[in-house]
Amino acid sequence: MLAKMTTKNQLTLPKSVTTAVGAGDYFDIQVRNGQIVLTPVRIQRADAIRAKLAEFGLDERDIDDAVAWARSAKGMPSE
Template identity: 60%
Template sequence: MLAKLTSKNQITLPKAAVSSVDAAEYFEVTVEGGRIVLTPVRVQNAQAVREKLEQLGITEQDVEDAVAWARR
């Protein structure tokens, strides 16, 4: 597969490459041995995290207490 780098440093990834990995909107970019490596990253939004904490019965005070404990 071939992809062209534009003058604005943008690349369109070939559909075959993207469809062969889990759906992702963001990619971690690293350079390894002269190669650019893209790794799909799943980004969760803050609201989803808040909803999960609420489902688990974890309050803001619980989080503050845990952070304070970890910083000791």
């Protein structure tokens, strides 16, 4: 089976392939011995949030500080 890569580095996987592996919306991608290996994964909402927080360089302490600030009188909107 062949799949053509577009100018935007996109591939369309044949339906027979995605049907065979029960593919979802996301794939883990690895390069092994010059080959691209795609493994379907199911992303949980919490995983997506953790990934976004990591992208912004935020950790658990930053979140705790933000929640504490939001719960304080300074963080509450005035009535």
